[in-house]
Amino acid sequence: MLFFKKKVIPLIDFFPKDFIDIHSHILPGIDDGAKNLDKSIALISKMRSYGIKNFITTPHVLGDVYPNSSQTIKEKLEEVKAALQKRNITDISINAAAEYMMDEQFSELLENNDILTLKDNYILVEMSYFSAPINLYDILFEIQVKGYKPVLAHPERYGFFHNDFNHYYKLKKAGCLFQLNLLSLTEQYGKGVQKVSEKILKENLYDFVGSDTHHSNHLELLKKIGTKKNLEKIKHLLDNNKKFL
Numbered sequence: 001m002l003f004f005k006k007k008v009i010p011l012i013d014f015f016p017k018d019f020i021d022i023h024s025h026i027l028p029g030i031d032d033g034a035k036n037l038d039k040s041i042a043l044i045s046k047m048r049s050y051g052i053k054n055f056i057t058t059p060h061v062l063g064d065v066y067p068n069s070s071q072t073i074k075e076k077l078e079e080v081k082a083a084l085q086k087r088n089i090t091d092i093s094i095n096a097a098a099e100y101m102m103d104e105q106f107s108e109l110l111e112n113n114d115i116l117t118l119k120d121n122y123i124l125v126e127m128s129y130f131s132a133p134i135n136l137y138d139i140l141f142e143i144q145v146k147g148y149k150p151v152l153a154h155p156e157r158y159g160f161f162h163n164d165f166n167h168y169y170k171l172k173k174a175g176c177l178f179q180l181n182l183l184s185l186t187e188q189y190g191k192g193v194q195k196v197s198e199k200i201l202k203e204n205l206y207d208f209v210g211s212d213t214h215h216s217n218h219l220e221l222l223k224k225i226g227t228k229k230n231l232e233k234i235k236h237l238l239d240n241n242k243k244f245l
Helices: 037-049 068-085 102-111 135-147 166-171 191-202 218-227 228-244
Strands: 053-056 093-096 098-101 124-128 150-152 177-181 209-210
Touching: 037 068, 037 218, 068 093, 098 102, 098 177, 135 150, 166 177, 177 191, 209 228
Parallel strands: 053 093, 098 124, 124 150, 150 177, 177 209
Antiparallel strands: none
């Protein structure tokens, strides 16, 4: 019996030259991502070795757990930019938005237009992994009434949607854009998530991708996505991300 290895593609050849990662947690000491400035620079340097040189990083804004403000996020961004310059790493473009939990605090920020967008009017949002907000569709409506476009982070990871795929069609119909976590193409989050991500891909419901990098283990695992089959499946999404440059 013959066994055929998957055709492995080094990530530096996998990502388009001008790819921009629109979901990561690489600002220091601000959420559950990079713990300090050295780790921030290490993560950026590793991603740079994969050919990723453009970033819109997205720290959590989550109630009392990660009570980040636009100001604190911008301050941390400037720290990272200064550290990159100090280390003579000059080919990196990094900006910051946020990953907003769709909760009461987010509704207040939205009301006050105190929002860091990915670019133009695109907002990266998430929900609890335990359940969707009771007023989910009201929040999505509010976002759009305010002139913004909701980009839902990793829809494949919300297990409460897995038993009824119609939820995904309903979200799309409500004006929600979808961002695939690249590691969902592996077993990082479990086989259930991997299976649902494949189905959402097959139904062509995704709009963008993101690494959702938190730490070095994520970047080691990211190498696993580098196959010809995966590239064929998500090349259009990698290209779609260019709109955020």
